[in-house]
Amino acid sequence: MYCGNCGKEIESDSVYCRHCGGKVGAADPNRPPTGLYYAxxxxxxxxxxxxxxxxxxxxxxxxxxxxxxxxxxxxxxxxxxxxxxxxxxxxxxxxxxxxxxxx
Ligand SMILES: [Zn+2]
Structure with missing residues (x-):
């Protein structure tokens, strides 16, 4: 699986990304949101x-x-x-x- 934050490959059972330290699955809150309903x-x-x-x-x-x-x-x-x-x-x-x- 891949980190939702930095996009690097990580172990599938990890809770935190070892590359960026972000929580796996959680997108960076500072990143501008994408998708229609965010508009x-x-x-x-x-x-x-x-x-x-x-x-x-x-x-x-x-x-x-x-x-x-x-x-x-x-x-x-x-x-x-x-x-x-x-x-x-x-x-x-x-x-x-x-x-x-x-x-
Ligand atoms: Zn990451």
């Missing part, structure tokens, strides 16, 4: 907003898209992460405010 890959501002307000949806989209639509996936993933962090901060604050208000 549509753009970071979408809506993805970040969607991920922010619906972190679960954003996370699922990130999982589904990360192979084919890396930039899209990243925008959704970042939005989801921001949403999770914000809710992790806001929920305890709201909880404390409610607790104080009840006393």
């Amino acid at each position: 549509e890959d753009k970071s979408i501002p809506g993805g970040a907003a969607l991920g922010f307000f619906f972190p679960v949806v954003g996370f699922i989209l990130w999982l589904v898209w990360q192979d084919k639509y890396r930039k899209r996936a990243t925008s959704c993933g970042k939005g989801a992460l921001a949403g999770v962090i914000v809710s992790a901060v806001i929920v305890p604050i709201v909880f404390i405010i409610m607790l104080v208000a009840m006393m």
Whole structure:
């Protein structure tokens, strides 16, 4: 078999290429992607907003898209992460405010 990264011949059971050190089967992320469906890959501002307000949806989209639509996936993933962090901060604050208000 051949390394998907540098194209040199490697042993079929190797996990990492001994020529370039890249993971076998994984293409170089810095290499411009080829193929038709990569042409549509753009970071979408809506993805970040969607991920922010619906972190679960954003996370699922990130999982589904990360192979084919890396930039899209990243925008959704970042939005989801921001949403999770914000809710992790806001929920305890709201909880404390409610607790104080009840006393
Ligand atoms: Zn290689």
